Amino acid sequence: MIFGVFPRMTRAALIAAAVFFIPAGLSFAAEPPTSLKAAEPPRVVASIAPVHSLVAAVMAGAGEPKLLVQAGASPHTLALKPSEATALRQADIVFWIGPGLEGFLRRPLAGLSANAQAIALSTAPLVRLLPLRGGEEW
DSSP states (O other), X not given: OHHHHSTTOOHHHHHHHHHHHTTTTOOTTSOOOGGGSOOOOOOEEESSHHHHHHHHHHHTTSOOOEESSOTTOOTTSOOOOHHHHHHHHHOSEEEEXXXXXXXXXXXXXXXXXXXXXXXXXXXXXXXOOOOOOOSSOO
């Protein structure tokens, strides 16, 4: 049956090909070489839920950011748990609002690895901060 698919190949050529390729480890079930595997996604940490939502939308399909301040917790008085401190130390990128809202992150961010980046969204290029509103309803 297979000779109908490959009419020019002889039985000897097919056997020779099988003898050569199978011992060489070139079977279809083998894993691709490391150089062809997809790169690991970056380890990303987002400080608060709104930032996490934005970062997760941008990363869709390329990994999932870790949320540092869980819903309902106050970023103003937060003390990091050991697992959260570990996530920060292992992060490649940390997205946060900035020291005005998240002062508790100043010292932990100083301990990031040399290759990690902390992105303060309040000082990002093209971000325009609006003045505080007060007095009237908004």
